[in-house]
Amino acid sequence: MPDYTTSKPEWAPEEDDGKFACGVMSGIDGITDTTVGNLNPALKDGTMKPKSKMILSADDFIKGVASGDRGILSRAITLIESNNPRHFSKAQRVLQGLLPKTGKALRVGITGVPGAGKSTTIEAFGNMLCDMGHRVAVLAVDPTSSVTKGSILGDKTRMGTLSRRPEAFIRPSPAGGTLGGVARKSRETMLLCEAAGYDVILVETVGVGQSETTVRSMVDFFMLIVLTGAGDELQGIKKGIMELADAIVVNKADGDNYLKAKVARGEYERMIEYIRPATEGWRTHAYLASAVTKAGLKELWDVIRAFSKVTHDSGVFQRRRDSQLLDWVHSMIDEHLHNLFFDDPVVLGRMPEIKDAVLGGTISPTQAVAELIHIFDVQRATQRHVDLFHPENEIMKK
Numbered sequence: 009m010p011d012y013t014t015s016k017p018e019w020a021p022e023e024d025d026g027k028f029a030c031g032v033m034s035g036i037d038g039i040t041d042t043t044v045g046n047l048n049p050a051l052k053d054g055t056m057k058p059k060s061k062m063i064l065s066a067d068d069f070i071k072g073v074a075s076g077d078r079g080i081l082s083r084a085i086t087l088i089e090s091n092n093p094r095h096f097s098k099a100q101r102v103l104q105g106l107l108p109k110t111g112k113a114l115r116v117g118i119t120g121v122p123g124a125g126k127s128t129t130i131e132a133f134g135n136m137l138c139d140m141g142h143r144v145a146v147l148a149v150d151p152t153s154s155v156t157k158g159s160i161l162g163d164k165t166r167m168g169t170l171s172r173r174p175e176a177f178i179r180p181s182p183a184g185g186t187l188g189g190v191a192r193k194s195r196e197t198m199l200l201c202e203a204a205g206y207d208v209i210l211v212e213t214v215g216v217g218q219s220e221t222t223v224r225s226m227v228d229f230f231m232l233i234v235l236t237g238a239g240d241e242l243q244g245i246k247k248g249i250m251e252l253a254d255a256i257v258v259n260k261a262d263g264d265n266y267l268k269a270k271v272a273r274g275e276y277e278r279m280i281e282y283i284r285p286a287t288e289g290w291r292t293h294a295y296l297a298s299a300v301t302k303a304g305l306k307e308l309w310d311v312i313r314a315f316s317k318v319t320h321d322s323g324v325f326q327r328r329r330d331s332q333l334l335d336w337v338h339s340m341i342d343e344h345l346h347n348l349f350f351d352d353p354v355v356l357g358r359m360p361e362i363k364d365a366v367l368g369g370t371i372s373p374t375q376a377v378a379e380l381i382h383i384f385d386v387q388r389a390t391q392r393h394v395d396l397f398h399p400e401n402e403i404m405k406k
């Protein structure tokens with residue numbers, strides 16, 4: 009039995025008059041056989057390792073995610089997001105094993121100018137879907153996010169009630185990197201969430217610029233959240249983004265703002281007339297909603313379900329998914345080749361000189377490209393030659 013009287017807490021009065029009855033057990037310097045054994049007999053006899061150090065195999069990940077274990081799902085996402093090459097092949101094995109369980113969720117993208125109410129809408133909408141019996145995963149795609157900028161925790165705190173529900177899973181954007189890298193991680197995260205049984209995936213775009221197109225390329229239904237009292241120019245919404253949307257939601261249609269929201273809805277309806285629909289066989293409309301009063305959210309879900317039915321019946325849904333998959337393959341090849349070229353040390357070494365020559369007018373841009381590609385090709389060919397004659401190569405072993 010440990011002696012609790014000998015060690016006093018730091019805040020205990022220095023003078024011991026015998027009336028101070030609180031004692032603490034002295035701390036331990038490290039885990040010894042006895043302390044481990046006290047925690048759990050299975051740790052003592054070595055059949056189990058302490059949990060914090062437990063390394064999961066690809067199979068453990070596959071089983072854990074498939075059984076809907078949120079802790080293992082989080083760790084699997086961390087594995088996928090890792091930039092460590094050692095984690096890459098394991099992450100891919102996990103994905104491969106889970107692939108048959110993916111693809112069954114409805115994927116919804118949500119975009120809009122900063123402050124339009126995307127996060128608040130997702131919180132209200134997600135809660136409503138959970139109440140209806142759905143399991144909802146919320147992801148964000150933010151190529152500008154980084155751990156130090158603090159945006160990692162931002163949305164989890166803004167989605168306070170949703171993040172506490174067992175039926176919901178919120179994962180902030182993978183931090184930083186190229187948009188291509190962030191997109192790959194988000195797509196793979198989405199697949200993991202589907203394998204874990206989430207049947208609605210909400211993807212929020214953060215930041216401005218290309219992330220809308222990227223999120224459009226990974227979801228089935230794309231909604232644009234707008235505000236009242238301004239034309240598209242004022243809100244910085246490009247016509248191009250309206251062309252991606254399957255629904256335009258005029259948010260904050262509550263209180264004094266309601267009438268203005270109704271007017272804005274009419275304006276958007278008229279604008280949409282002139283815009284090519286985002287999805288074949290589906291007419292994009294503008295709707296009113298309030299993430300605060302929750303008005304219009306149920307109707308919005310009806311719209312999404314109607315969209316799903318129409319596009320499933322027409323085959324557009326599957327065709328889009330198929331082309332998204334192939335586009336994904338292409339964009340990864342693009343990114344890989346791009347990196348191969350721009351990270352090549354020989355190309356990098358010659359680049360300044362060739363750039364100077366272009367700027368100095370001694371060679372044309374086309375000649376410069378031809379020259380650089382030639383250097384790259386020669387470099388790759390030499391590399392292949394070296395690989396071929398590497399002692400580990402099968403030919404050399406014979």
Ligand SMILES: Nc1nc2c(ncn2[C@@H]2O[C@H](COP(=O)(O)OP(=O)(O)OP(=O)(O)O)[C@@H](O)[C@H]2O)c(=O)[nH]1
Nearest residue numbers: 121122123124125126127128129259260298299300
């Ligand atoms: N009155 C009213 N306020 C709302 C509504 N939706 C959001 N807001 C408020 O608008 C502000 C911005 O909402 P967010 O949900 O953070 O907006 P966001 O689009 O996610 O913003 P970013 O993530 O910064 O791009 C918050 O103060 C919300 O409380 C609504 O329907 N009605």
Ligand SMILES: [Mg+2]
Nearest residue numbers: 126127128163
């Ligand atoms: Mg937000």
